[in-house]
Amino acid sequence: MFIVHHLNNSRSQRILWLMEELGLDYAIRFYERNKDMSAPEALRAVHPLGKSPIVEDLDSSASRQVLVETGAIVEHLVGSADGKLGLPATPREAVLYRQYLHYAEGSLMPILFTSLVASKILLLGRFALKRIRPMLETHLNFVEQELRGREWFAGTAFTAADIMMSFPLEAAGARGFLGDDNRATTDWLARIHARPAYHRALEKGGPYAFGPPRSSKETTQ
Numbered sequence: 001m002f003i004v005h006h007l008n009n010s011r012s013q014r015i016l017w018l019m020e021e022l023g024l025d026y027a028i029r030f031y032e033r034n035k036d037m038s039a040p041e042a043l044r045a046v047h048p049l050g051k052s053p054i055v056e057d058l059d060s061s062a063s064r065q066v067l068v069e070t071g072a073i074v075e076h077l078v079g080s081a082d083g084k085l086g087l088p089a090t091p092r093e094a095v096l097y098r099q100y101l102h103y104a105e106g107s108l109m110p111i112l113f114t115s116l117v118a119s120k121i122l123l124l125g126r127f128a129l130k131r132i133r134p135m136l137e138t139h140l141n142f143v144e145q146e147l148r149g150r151e152w153f154a155g156t157a158f159t160a161a162d163i164m165m166s167f168p169l170e171a172a173g174a175r176g177f178l179g180d181d182n183r184a185t186t187d188w189l190a191r192i193h194a195r196p197a198y199h200r201a202l203e204k205g206g207p208y209a210f211g212p213p214r215s216s217k218e219t220t221q
């Protein structure tokens with residue numbers, strides 16, 4: 001049994017989605033962002049970093065264990081589900097799986113976050129964006145080329161690496177960084193958005209600004 005400490009409109013949506021894909025037993029504790037988008041103080045009571053996602057594993061061998069950092073949480077959950085959606089069997093696909101598991105938070109999110117922060121700073125921010133936007137474009141072009149060659153990030157099968165890549169690419173789409181030149185990326189987004197487990201996670205997680213448009217029935221539940 002797991003507890004997911006879930007912040008609205010955040011990376012923790014990926015964890016809810018993975019829980020649904022893996023069919024793990026979990027409960028959600030909900031947290032609302034402050035007006036400045038920071039996490040509420042209550043999350044610090046769960047873990048000193050006070051960021052989301054935080055997962056509590058109530059069945060861990062070390063009795064109750066508190067986990068942070070999305071990639072590490074994803075690996076832990078995949079392990080708890082006997083490797084489902086985890087490391088592919090072929091060596092080439094295994095390399096890609098590991099690469100994207102780390103790339104999402106290690107390279108793509110930092111440049112997206114930096115661009116978001118710079119866009120909010122007058123003058124100096126505009127100067128910084130001249131350097132940052134081409135870097136971001138390099139990443140999004142790289143991702144696009146990768147997805148032109150195969151259906152999923154690690155190869156022919158959907159894996160947890162696709163779940164890791166969802167948040168940065170959904171955020172890039174929501175901020176208008178994906179256009180006609182990113183067709184393979186937007187097609188991949190449509191494929192992940194078509195998965196039933198993705199929708200179950202959306203229904204359970206509440207408002208999520210980066211997903212596909214939702215019907216009024218879904219958003220009022």
Ligand SMILES: N[C@@H](CCC(=O)N[C@@H](CS)C(=O)NCC(=O)O)C(=O)O
Binds near residue numbers: 010011037038051
């Ligand atoms: N690399 C960390 C980042 C965690 C993180 O920054 N989470 C954001 C949510 S998207 C957060 O809690 N933001 C609120 C804050 O920084 O106060 C992870 O993937 O778990």
